[in-house]
Amino acid sequence: MTTSNKLFWKISATLMVLLVVLGFAYVFISGYIGNQYMQETHQRLYGGLAESVLKELKPYTKGQVNETDIKDIMHSTMIMNPIAEVYLLDPDGKIITHAAPKGKVKAEKVGIAPIKEYITATEKPFIIGDDPRYPGTCKVFSAAPILEEGELTGYLYIILQSEKATAISSGLFNSYMTKLGGNLFFVSLIGALLFGLLAIWFLTKNLTNIISTVRRFKEGDMNARIADTDQGDFKVLAETYNEMADTIVGNIDQLKSIENLRRELIANVSHDLRTPLSIVKGYVETLLIKEENISKEDRVKYLKTSMSSLERLEKLIAQLFEYSKLEAKQIEPKKEPFFVSELAQDVTAKYQILAKAKDIKIVLNKKENLPLVFADLSLVERVIQNLMDNALKFTPEGGTIGIDLDVTDNNVSIQVKDTGPGIPEDQQAHVFERYRKADRTGNKQAGAGLGLAIVKKILELHDTSIHIKSKMNEGTAFMFQLPAYQTT
Ligand SMILES: Nc1ncnc2c1ncn2[C@@H]1O[C@H](COP(=O)(O)OP(=O)(O)OP(=O)(O)O)[C@@H](O)[C@H]1O
Ligand SMILES: [Mg+2]
Numbered sequence: 001m002t003t004s005n006k007l008f009w010k011i012s013a014t015l016m017v018l019l020v021v022l023g024f025a026y027v028f029i030s031g032y033i034g035n036q037y038m039q040e041t042h043q044r045l046y047g048g049l050a051e052s053v054l055k056e057l058k059p060y061t062k063g064q065v066n067e068t069d070i071k072d073i074m075h076s077t078m079i080m081n082p083i084a085e086v087y088l089l090d091p092d093g094k095i096i097t098h099a100a101p102k103g104k105v106k107a108e109k110v111g112i113a114p115i116k117e118y119i120t121a122t123e124k125p126f127i128i129g130d131d132p133r134y135p136g137t138c139k140v141f142s143a144a145p146i147l148e149e150g151e152l153t154g155y156l157y158i159i160l161q162s163e164k165a166t167a168i169s170s171g172l173f174n175s176y177m178t179k180l181g182g183n184l185f186f187v188s189l190i191g192a193l194l195f196g197l198l199a200i201w202f203l204t205k206n207l208t209n210i211i212s213t214v215r216r217f218k219e220g221d222m223n224a225r226i227a228d229t230d231q232g233d234f235k236v237l238a239e240t241y242n243e244m245a246d247t248i249v250g251n252i253d254q255l256k257s258i259e260n261l262r263r264e265l266i267a268n269v270s271h272d273l274r275t276p277l278s279i280v281k282g283y284v285e286t287l288l289i290k291e292e293n294i295s296k297e298d299r300v301k302y303l304k305t306s307m308s309s310l311e312r313l314e315k316l317i318a319q320l321f322e323y324s325k326l327e328a329k330q331i332e333p334k335k336e337p338f339f340v341s342e343l344a345q346d347v348t349a350k351y352q353i354l355a356k357a358k359d360i361k362i363v364l365n366k367k368e369n370l371p372l373v374f375a376d377l378s379l380v381e382r383v384i385q386n387l388m389d390n391a392l393k394f395t396p397e398g399g400t401i402g403i404d405l406d407v408t409d410n411n412v413s414i415q416v417k418d419t420g421p422g423i424p425e426d427q428q429a430h431v432f433e434r435y436r437k438a439d440r441t442g443n444k445q446a447g448a449g450l451g452l453a454i455v456k457k458i459l460e461l462h463d464t465s466i467h468i469k470s471k472m473n474e475g476t477a478f479m480f481q482l483p484a485y486q487t488t
Contacts, residue, residue: 008204015196019188027181031173038169040126042083042160043140049084050144050156053077059088059156060148065096074099078162084142085159087132089115091152095132104163107132115143115155131159206234214241222249265434272316272448276309319450322382323434326457333376333461337485340373340380340412341366344403347384351392351401359397366405372485373412379458380482384416386451387478391418393447394476410484417477423470431468432456 057073059066065088074086078099087105088096093112098105110130118127118141128138139161146154209226216224225245229238283302287294294302325331348364355362373380384403391401399419406413423431434453452466459466459480470476 007207008200011200011204012192012197015200016189016192019192019196020185023181023184023188026184027177030180031177034173039128039140039161043126043142046081046083046158046160047142049077049081049160050142050158053086053158054144054146054156059146060153063148063153067097070097071099077158083160083162083165085133085162087157087159088146089155089157091154093155096154098132100133105132107135110157114138115141115157118143119145119155129157129159131161133159133163206238210234210238210241217245222252269320273313276313276316279309280306280313316448316450319448319454323450323454323457326454326461331379331461333379333458335374335376335462337372337374338377339370340414340482341370341405343377343381344384344405344414347381347388348403351388354392355401358392358395358399360392360395361400363400363402364405365402367407370405370407370412373482374485375462375482376458379461383455383458383480384414386455387416389451390478391416391420391476394418394420396420399475407484408481410486411481412484413479413481415477415479417469417475419475422472422474422476423468424472425470428468428470432466 053073057066057069059070070088077086078084085098085100087098087110089110089112090096091112093110093115095105095108095110107130110132114127114129118129121127126140129141129143131137131139139159141160142158144156145152146156213224213226222245225242226238229235229242283306287299287302344364344366348362351362388401395401395418401419402415402417404413404415404417406415432452432455434450455466455478462482464481464483466478466480468476468478
């Protein structure tokens with residue numbers, strides 16, 4: 001049996017039990033109310049009985065009880081009114097005489113308070129008093145005071161729910177109630193079957209749909225989503241499920257793309273490391289094989305080439321390490337206020353020798369009174385260095401590299417421009433991706449393609465971004481902004 005079916009049957013069973021319990025409760029409550037109704041009817045109908053009897057009877061003659069007269073009239077009253085049981089009481093409620101068979105009357109006294117209340121009430125209310133035959137139980141009654149020469153000598157007390165009447169009515173009551181209960185049970189069963197099951201089926205229909213969708217997802221159908229979430233009774237559940245499924249799929253996609261990048265990284269790295277390594281290996285092998293049979297110049301040449309390959313390797317590994325750390329968010333920028341103009345000055349000085357060797361001019365262009373910026377000094381230095389590296393690498397001899405510093409609003413903008421070959425427009429957006437080198441066949445300027453990727457990551461850490469402006473055969477400019485230091 002499937003889960004949804006189980007749920008259906010569970011709800012059905014619960015409903016059934018509820019209906020049966022309600023049925024019993026209904027029978028019980030209507031029985032109770034019916035009984036109340038009967039008692040009140042009796043008291044209203046026969047409430048005057050005690051008074052009427054007293055009109056026919058003088059219970060006392062000169063202080064003496066007329067036993068025989070009383071018993072006669074008690075008998076005839078009880079025969080004519082089978083619901084009645086007559087008692088003669090003294091003023092305190094003590095039973096003086098009655099017409100019941102011997103042993104039937106158990107109590108010697110009845111409570112006088114309800115009798116007094118009944119007599120003094122102007123409108124005959126629904127009051128119950130002690131039943132002498134069953135001490136502890138109370139029943140409706142009729143009562144009237146007995147006065148002799150203006151003095152209270154006792155009460156005539158008539159129980160209006162005689163033992164006989166109780167027996168008959170409770171027998172009838174039980175049989176009617178059994179019938180009613182049985183019918184109710186039957187009707188509720190049919191009702192539950194017809195309407196309840198139908199209603200539950202309607203209600204669980206949507207749930208069944210949700211469960212089957214969830215199961216499909218579990219079994220690998222990543223596109224399983226609940227349609228029509230608005231129409232169902234389980235809107236929140238359906239929507240939450242859909243969102244959850246989207247999140248899971250999103251996470252899986254992200255993991256997949258990370259995994260792809262990792263693979264790509266390994267492939268590229270192994271390729272990039274292999275070239276300089278094999279160069280070094282080749283030269284070292286030659287040196288070993290030839291030993292003494294090699295001229296001094298050649299030896300120096302081989303060693304120099306090996307050295308430059310080793311330097312490339314070193315740089316590549318350092319860059320990879322830096323990029324990985326940036327990507328894994330292991331680098332926290334330590335921000336401090338500093339003058340970016342001073343930094344630019346230092347970097348320019350460092351690159352001066354390299355530029356001279358290529359006959360390239362470096363021009364630093366800065367606005368007066370530039371404010372302090374608030375950033376990580378060494379990371380910003382890396383950014384400018386990487387941009388300078390590229391400019392120097394790609395600008396042909398005799399070119400110019402410019403560093404422009406300006407201020408706009410609350411930012412200091414930094415621009416590194418060159419008179420190099422430019423970057424084709426379709427590739428401009430991709431140069432910031434790692435291992436991405438603008439396609440330039442015959443490009444001898446070997447690099448890992450990590451420089452700009454590192455720049456982008458560092459600027460992301462500073463909540464800013466880098467822009468590119470480039471024209472083929474004219475030059476390239478990279479610019480970014482850093483926030484000015486707010487003293488207040
Ligand atoms: N100033 C520039 N002029 C022309 N092309 C550039 C310039 N700067 C970057 N590029 C292009 O963008 C590519 C990516 O630059 P990036 O600095 O990321 O890598 P790289 O310089 O090739 O290698 P690395 O910086 O890791 O040594 C370069 O290979 C180059 O094709
Ligand atoms: Mg570079």
